[in-house]
Amino acid sequence: MDRIALSNSAFEGDNNAYLFADGRETVMIDTGDGMASTREQLEAAFADRGLTFADVDRIFLTHWHGDHTGLAGAIQAESGAEVHVHEADAPLVAGDEDAWEAMFDRQQAYFEEWGMPEEKQAVLRDRMASADTATETPTVTPFEDGDTFSFDGGDLEVVHTSGHAAGLSMFETTLDGRREVFSGDALLPVYTPNVGGADVRVEKPLEKYLRALQRIVDADYDRAWPGHRDPIDDPAGRAQHIIDHHEERAWRVLDALDRKGPCDTWTVSADLFGDLESIHILHGPGESYAHLEHLERAGTVVREDDEYRLADGVAEVIASKEDERWHLEY
Structure with missing residues (x-):
């Protein structure tokens, strides 16, 4: 080989x-x-x-x-x-x-749901094209x-x-x-x-x-x-190591929501990754969404329309640091 x-x-x-x-x-x-x-x-x-x-x-x-x-x-x-x-x-x-059209339609729906600015969408479309x-x-x-x-x-x-x-x-x-x-x-x-x-x-x-x-x-x-x-x-x-990395990132997502209050996926992404260019305009909010969705199903985060907030009691856990990590169920 x-x-x-x-x-x-x-x-x-x-x-x-x-x-x-x-x-x-x-x-x-x-x-x-x-x-x-x-x-x-x-x-x-x-x-x-x-x-x-x-x-x-x-x-x-x-x-x-x-x-x-x-x-x-x-x-x-x-x-x-x-x-x-x-x-x-x-x-x-x-x-x-048909498969590619369905992919593009789903991407566009997510761009809107995540709160991706229109100018960033335009840059991303050019990059993907x-x-x-x-x-x-x-x-x-x-x-x-x-x-x-x-x-x-x-x-x-x-x-x-x-x-x-x-x-x-x-x-x-x-x-x-x-x-x-x-x-x-x-x-x-x-x-x-x-x-x-x-x-x-x-x-x-x-x-x-x-x-x-x-x-x-x-x-x-x-x-x-x-x-x-x-x-x-x-x-x-x-x-x-990558499993541990995602547990640490979950903490960062929770910390962002704790500091910023209810916000959309794009805002969380900006807190995690800063200003994004090229294909990262897709990857940053995509990864943020993956974590938010995971934490929502775990009951740690609550989604209201396209915004997320901490579930009741989570802010106190973050403040006390009772757990060294937020365990992700998988």
């Missing part, structure tokens, strides 16, 4: 594409985005190994985001490769117009949690880890006798994947992501191969 780092201007760092080319079949996990420069990098990496896109037999995609799927259609056009993706993300990857760099749309074959694919004496087992994206999936395998996982954006070595904004289709996004993280902790993999940057040698420890 080879890890191929492909340029990405986003804050997560270089994208990873993973290539299995030592047996009868040539298999990829993720493809990078569809930019011409990325295609040149991937073609050069293939040429170094005596391969072309026409040699690819199967592609497994961790989720629908363009920086992971952008070249899938182009590779399939040259090779006829099967492109596999979770059933929840399959319509988006396949370019289903320029984000789709795929030149060709693939035909896809859906999979679901627990499905196992075999090739060249090895297996990839699907581990569905919804949160960052509805269909986000990892692929568990054994490499050199070690239990390892291709974690996509479910587990990254530096940044915490956005929840709430990165895929507005996900219901209860924080709850689902915390469950996914706990699943990684319980699995105790020997190593994770993420969608961005370098391998993770302690996946369980990294997953637990």
Whole structure:
């Protein structure tokens, strides 16, 4: 297995594409985005190994985001490769117009609900319109949690880890006798994947992501191969760190409501993240909403129309610091 780092201007760092080319079949996990420069990098990496896109037999995609799927259609056009993706993300990857229209409609509804200013909405729409760099749309074959694919004496087992994206999936395998996982954006070595904004289709996004993280902790993999940057040698420890990070962020959300009184999601986001630009205009309020929604269901926060306030008695808990952390049920 080879890890191929492909340029990405986003804050997560270089994208990873993973290539299995030592047996009868040539298999990829993720493809990078569809930019011409990325295609040149991937073609050069293939040429170094005596391969072309026409040699690819199967592609497994961790989720629908363009920086992971952008070249899938182009590779399939040259090779006829099967492109596999979770059933929840399959319509988006396949370019289903109804699925994309429903996504855009839901985003717009959230922008209004969150209290996103119109000028920020305009900036965000321009950013999202320029984000789709795929030149060709693939035909896809859906999979679901627990499905196992075999090739060249090895297996990839699907581990569905919804949160960052509805269909986000990892692929568990054994490499050199070690239990390892291709974690996509479910587990990254530096940044915490956005929840709430990165895929507005996900219901209860924080709850689902915390469950996914706990699943990684319980699995105790020997190593994770993420969608961005370098391998993770302690996946369980990294997953637990992100769980702790979200508990700390919950405290910050509660503190913001305590200081500001009833307010909308955009106001909480501004308190947490400051002034936002580019794609962060989506991610900041999205993550704030994910926390507010989670705390509302826990009974810690009360929603009235599009504003949130602390539930009765919570301000006293914050003031007394009786608990060192607000425990999030998942």
